[in-house]
Amino acid sequence: MAEIFGIPVPLLLGQLMLGLMNGAFYAMLSLGLAVIFGLMDEVNFAHGAFFMMGAMFAWMGGQYFHLGFWWMLLLAPLAVGLFGLLVERLMLRRLRGMDPIYGLLLTFGLTLLIEGLFRTFFGVAGSPYNPPALLGGTLNLGFMYLPTYYVFAMAASLAACFGTWFLIERTKLGSYLRAGTENPALVQAFGINFPLLVMLTFAFGSALAGLAGVLAAPIIQVSPLMGSNLIIVVFAIVVIGGMGSVMGAIVSGLALGVIEGLTKVFYAPISSTVVFILMALVLTVRPAGLFGKEK
Amino acid sequence: MKFKRLTMALSLTLGLAALAQAQAKEPVKIGFITDLSGVYSAVDGPGGAAAIKMAIHDFGGSVLGRKITMVDFDHQNKADLAAAKAKEFFSRDGVDMLIGGTNSGTALAMAPIASQFKKPFFVVGAGASSIVGKQCKPYTVMYAYNTTALARGTASAVIKHGGKSWYFLTADYAFGKSLESEGAKVVDADGGKVLGQALAPLGASNFSSYLLQAQASGAQVLGLANAGGDATNAIKQANQFGVTKSMKLAGLLLFITDIHSVGLPAAQGLYLTTPWYWNQSAKSRAWAERYLKQTKVIPTFLQAGDYSATLTYLNAVKAAGTTDGAKVMAELRGMKVNDMFMHNGTMRASGLMIHDMYLMQVKTPAQSTGAWDYYTRVQTIPGNEAFGPEASYGCSL
Structure with a gap:
């Protein structure tokens, strides 16, 4: 077996592959956070709960309404987006102009509430959620066997990421958004309904988390706590990428996934903390993050 | 006033009596x-x-x-x-x-x-x-x-059937570590070799990166030193990632419900040790x-x-x-x-x-004749042999 630094090549490639896979999820989640933060200066702590809701909805759709994966891939993000929309309209909007800490507290409280509710009804046990039959097989990549679903999930996450990037950086709607990030008052003076824009942005960010949840459901077990296990890492990634930077979120999400995977090969015990070590390093050198702008 | 005091005293006494009676019949x-x-x-x-x-x-x-x-x-x-x-x-x-x-x-x-x-x-x-x-x-x-009986039963059976080199996938807490070290003891004693282990947190749910490490170790046997949902997820994913193409799985603690949730096609041929089987x-x-x-x-x-x-x-x-x-x-x-x-x-x-333990093998789908008909008894292991000598435990009682 060929080796690099004493590590068998198939193992290295395999871990890179899985790292990229995790990275795609990190990217999608941190992207949702970044979009919301960019426009609203709001740290959405409920993002992990939205992710969990996406997965739980997918599972519930199958369990109670016999709706398959493909239906839920469409419906669950819509439902989570709608929920996000209500959260913004009914609660977060009232905190506009106040210290961001209030928004953080509100969304943190929401997380506890949502998770608590799901725990009461479904327990903390994970429920398996099977990938659709079409993607149930396994691919032989030569250096490893990879379940077909993993390839699909990775492709779908990357497509969602770059779709979002395109929407924000290359379309007219995106230009309103970016302008709003710079100077909301001026944008409003040009006759753009800024509160509506904010509301839709929040809904979009939430839907992105919901989509990530549905895509992750067949890979990790669906459980009410799946979001809180992930959200801290995702926050670290957003900080590394630069708060509010779309490209930063995507690039650092993917990169961190890969770095985590490689750490598992070379020194497994720190694989779960390597993200935070990097965050500390980045913050000492570039306090605004890799892609962030100092305000 | 007097009347009030009397009723109070009366109810207090009655209350105490009721309490005493309840205590006598405490469940x-x-x-x-x-x-x-x-x-x-x-x-x-x-x-x-x-x-x-x-x-x-x-x-x-x-x-x-x-x-x-x-x-x-x-x-x-x-x-x-x-x-x-x-x-x-x-x-x-x-x-x-x-x-x-x-x-x-x-x-x-x-x-x-x-x-x-x-x-x-x-x-x-x-x-x-x-x-x-x-x-x-x-x-x-x-x-x-206990973990001693499980390891002695399953590990020695697998080694006897040619699985000499082992890699452990271990639940990262007291039970998993205990199961792994008991398993490793048996592997060493019976002339086998442990090539490595991966520690996964309890309830990890995604074992893919651990499975890749196991695969790369070149060991013949993947010993699952975990249980419940962890074991079933690991077995399912080992099939998905093609680990079962190059390695044999040995579940050190498997329950009949685990076999049920994995399904016979993926679980057939597994050895396991159990103190009891419904049939x-x-x-x-x-x-x-x-x-x-x-x-x-x-x-x-x-x-x-x-x-x-x-x-x-x-x-x-x-x-x-x-x-x-x-x-x-x-x-x-x-x-x-x-x-x-x-x-x-x-x-x-x-x-x-x-008490006696039983070495079982999971049936193939063709061998299974009905619902929950999953095990064939390979061997009855007498209690003292299964649990090992008292001195090996190091209990001071």
């Missing part, structure tokens, strides 16, 4: 602390509680003229939570005997508390051998199985069918163990004529247990119940 309370909602809840959990209730019912509902009741609690796999609740059970709720469910970390935390309150503590769900080894306590009874005798079959009717699932050996432990305790209380912990323990030490769960079970000084 015999059995506590059950286990994972009721997490990764281990399917193999013990609510099904274990149902089994205990069945035992109380079958015993007649009362002993020494006192009603028998049960209280349960979900420890969520947290040792501190389990210990705090055990203390509360004994000091506030008047629990007479505690059954410890799954998760060795929680059992190790509850054992000293039971001994401090001098109450019998039946460990059914937890498997770490140290519970009756270095950390043994005078009021602990390890009833159903092992007429008695066990009859009981399992009753249980199945009630809960819609076939009982695991833990749930059967919960039932048997409850009956054994109640028999000991009846024979001793008291619920006094020390006297009940003395009674237990002299007892020979014969029921649907074990044949001629006896207790060692350390509290370890010695």
Whole structure:
């Protein structure tokens, strides 16, 4: 077996592959956070709960309404987006102009509430959620066997990421958004309904988390706590990428996934903390993050 | 005014009398602390509680003229939570005997508390051998199985069939580590070799990166030193990632519900060691069918163990004529247990119940003739051989 630094090549490639896979999820989640933060200066702590809701909805759709994966891939993000929309309209909007800490507290409280509710009804046990039959097989990549679903999930996450990037950086709607990030008052003076824009942005960010949840459901077990296990890492990634930077979120999400995977090969015990070590390093050198702008 | 005072005095006296009477008829309370909602809840959990209730019912509902009741609690796999609740059970709720469910970390935390309150503590769900080894306590009874017996049964069978080099996928806490080290001992002793191990947190759910490491090690056997949901996820993913194409799987602790959830196509041919199988005798079959009717699932050996432990305790209380912990323990030490769960079970000084274990092989889909017909018995391992010599445990009792 060929080796690099004493590590068998198939193992290295395999871990890179899985790292990229995790990275795609990190990217999608941190992207949702970044979009919301960019426009609203709001740290959405409920993002992990939205992710969990996406997965739980997918599972519930199958369990109670016999709706398959493909239906839920469409419906669950819509439902989570709608929920996000209500959260913004009914609660977060009232905190506009106040210290961001209030928004953080509100969304943190929401997380506890949502998770608590799901725990009461479904327990903390994970429920398996099977990938659709079409993607149930396994691919032989030569250096490893990879379940077909993993390839699909990775492709779908990357497509969602770059779709979002395109929407924000290359379309007219995106230009309103970016302008709003710079100077909301001026944008409003040009006759753009800024509160509506904010509301839709929040809904979009939430839907992105919901989509990530549905895509992750067949890979990790669906459980009410799946979001809180992930959200801290995702926050670290957003900080590394630069708060509010779309490209930063995507690039650092993917990169961190890969770095985590490689750490598992070379020194497994720190694989779960390597993200935070990097965050500390980045913050000492570039306090605004890799892609962030100092305000 | 006078009248008021009189009624007060009267009601106070009546109240006290009622209280005294209630105390005389205070029920015999059995506590059950286990994972009721997490990764281990399917193999013990609510099904274990149902089994205990069945035992109380079958015993007649009362002993020494006192009603028998049960209280349960979900420890969520947290040792501190389990210990705090055990203390509360004994000091506030008047629990007479505690059954410890799954998760060795929680059992190790509850054992000293039971001994401090001098109450019998039946460990059914937890498997770490140290519970009756270095950390043994005078009021602990390890009833159903332990990691030593599992490893000795399964690992030596797999080595005998040619699986010499091993890689362990281990649950990262007391039980997993205990199972791995017991397994490694057997592998070394039988001329095999351990090439490495990966520690995965309890409830990791995605084992892909650990499985890649196992695959790259070039070992012939992947030893699963985990249990419940972790074991089934690992087996399913080992199939998905093609690990089973180059390695044989050996589950060191597998329950019949695990085999059911993995399915025979993926699980066929696996060796496993178990103290009990629903189809092992007429008695066990009859009981399992009753249980199945009630809960819609076939009982695991833990749930059967919960039932048997409850009956054994109640028999000991009846024979001793008291619920006094020390006297009940003395009674237990002299007892020979014969029921649907074990044949001629006896207790060692350390509290370890010695009974036969069975080496089983999972049937192929073609061999299985009906629902839950999953195992073929390969060998009966006599109790003393399965659990190993008393001296090897290092218990000071």
